[in-house]
Amino acid sequence: MNTVPTLTPPLHAPASGPGWYWIVPRVAVALFLVAIGALVWWLHRNDLDEQRATLINDVLWMEQDLRFHLDRNAEQMAQIGRDAGDRRLDPQVLDARLRSLIANGHGLLKIDTLHATDLTDGELSGPARLSGSTGRAVYLPPERTPDGDVHFDVLVPLGGDLGWMLGRYSIAQMLSQSVPWWFAERYKLDVIDNTETVLASKSKVAAEHDELNYALAFDPPGHGLRLRVTAYRSDTRLLPALLVVTIVGLALTMLWSLWALRRHLVRRLAAEQALREEHSFRTAMEDSLIIGLRARDLSGRITHVNPAFCRMVGWSAEELMAMTPPMPYWAPEAAEHIRALHDGILAGGAMSHGAMELKFVRRDGQRFDVLISEAPLMDARGRHVGWMSSVLDITERKQAEELYRQQQEKLQFTGRLITMGEMASTLAHELNQPLSAIASYSTACLNMVEHGTGTLSDLQEPLAKMSSQAKRAGTIIRRVHEFVRRSEPKRMPCSLNDVVDEALGLIEADARKRDIRISSSLAGGLPDIHADRVMIEQVLLNLIRNGMDAMAGCAPERRRLLIQTGADAEGVQVSVRDNGGGIPPEVADKLFAPFFTTKPDGMGMGLNICRSIVELHHGRLWFEAAEGGGTVFILKLPAGGAAP
């Protein structure tokens, strides 16, 4: 009822509390963070596994490489030994081949040739026999040299009686010569024995990272030696790192944006709450107004009314909004007028109208007066979307005004009575003095004549005085005349029809109030009259008022007053005909007499003054009984500029 559908959508109440939809995003965010963590961890693990696999691969490769070198050395040593035995190589060539082998020997320090005779040493004999029987190279246990290096020997059987070749390796040298640079860059390579003692190491720096390491048996030379590779901290690999950084960054961005969204939502909710309160406050204000408010769109359809307006007219807001002009709350007798105003406003003339006084009717048929102010209704974009009216019920005010006017009239009437009374009293007193004196003088003269006490000359003085007193009375009368003459008519040529129209305009409101219909039938082409139009107007008003008074007791349909103008050879005339009860014969004789009245508050001067005015204008005023009851008063005035 109190919303404006076309202008603002109604606001719905918010869901009760933050509720479930706050839990879902929170859980989702938590799960998302867990998933991201898991992903990062998984990537890391994957990476480590991959690194480990690479490490193992590299270690295996390293070990194979070392073994390959050792095996090749052993073969070459055996070749050289056999060549030396079979062909009896020149010692110099032998020496050169040996040197060449040592030089490329991957840790080979020296090579000796052993013969069976040399195997007195118990230490060598066992392995020598073993190698001789198997035909394969046998590695001796490593030995630590005083300078901290670890050496180990290899016995390569030459077959037959040729003996053995004994090669000595330095582990440290072997590592430094065999391990390629890229390997050393990435890993620390240690050779350890059973007791985890590092025998040799190829490294630049110590690896801090002991997670990624791998050890495998270093066989040959065997004897519990093992190769242990530890990866240096690997360089952060760009792509995954970038990915992780991006993921974390995006996650943070998402969290921030969620937080920002939430903050925005909270603010928005607060703003909505404020708006709702403001709206309900305004609605409450509007509801408590006693001034009716009505909004209409450009086509004149009602789009909004407040409760005060509904109370005034008695229709509900829904009913009113479904209505189209003519509205049922327009008083039927004023509907045409209101319709014209309504159309005028819609055509854009609201500003020029200002406040209008109209007559509305309630649903129960009761009439009431309203004061309406119209103003264009602009929407938020300044577009003209309709008209806003404030409607004020001014019935009581009008009634009070009417009462005041009546009282004022009564007061004026009383005032006039008092003034007239005083004037009459003063005049009577003024005239009484000379009259009394004259009476006294005349009685004195009579007395003198009767008693014969005075001579004719004695009578002279009182008679002279009498005549002077009579003059005095005459002066008083003349003064009154002069006073009256000051309000002599000011005659001008004028149209009788115009005077009638003007009088009708003045009496119209009064007639409507008394529910009397005045119709006029004015003859065209009337000659002008030479008259004081205000006076003639007063005469007409008086006659019309008398006519209306005469019909006060009539049935409403008989309350009709007819005013006609016309002309004949004698002059122009206007007649005022009522449908009242007529004038009884005993009243008719005294009708124009001064101080005669049939009205409770009348002064009895009206018709008397009317006749005086008409006679001043050399006209006639009389009345006749009208056909079908009532009376017709006829005022006849000479046409044209009759001689004053």
Add this chain to the structure above:
Amino acid sequence: MSASESQIFIVDDDDAIRDALGWLFRSRGHAVRTWPSAEALLDSGEIAHCGCLVLDIRMDGMSGLELFGWLREHSHTLPVIFLTGHGDVPMAVDAIKQGAFDFVEKPFNDNELVDRALAALAMHRQQVSKRAALQAIEERVAQLTQREIEVMERVLAGQMNKVIASDLGVTMRTVEVHRARIFEKMGVRSAVELAQVLATRK
């Protein structure tokens, strides 16, 4: 002051009325004195010579009613006839209630006014002479001694000299002397005459 000396006084601020009323009264053979205002009359100090006052009720300055009030305050009992204009009748009726003799509405029947004034004058004169007679009796009574008054009361009660003498414890002779003195002082010749004189006192 003798009763016949009192005159009719007319107070009216209108010269013509005053003059005309003067003529009227003279035409009936009565002299009147006229005054243009209440103040003029009071200032002249001749109010004591007035036997009937014809007074205009409305006047500039002191009005007729005010003058009437003043007279009542100062115990003047002279009769007052008011001349009233149109609309002054209620005022005049009030004045009658307060003891005015009469009122006449202007324009008036003139001879009637004269008659009323003469009647008032006569009444006043009578009152004055009556008052004078009473005063004379009182003066005579005042001359009597205490014993003479006692004797007079008994004489008026119709007692015989003998009875009076025994009542008062005096001789018959003494009573007779007293009686003679009383008659002399009261100016009467008999007990009957004495009773008549004293009857007016009651």
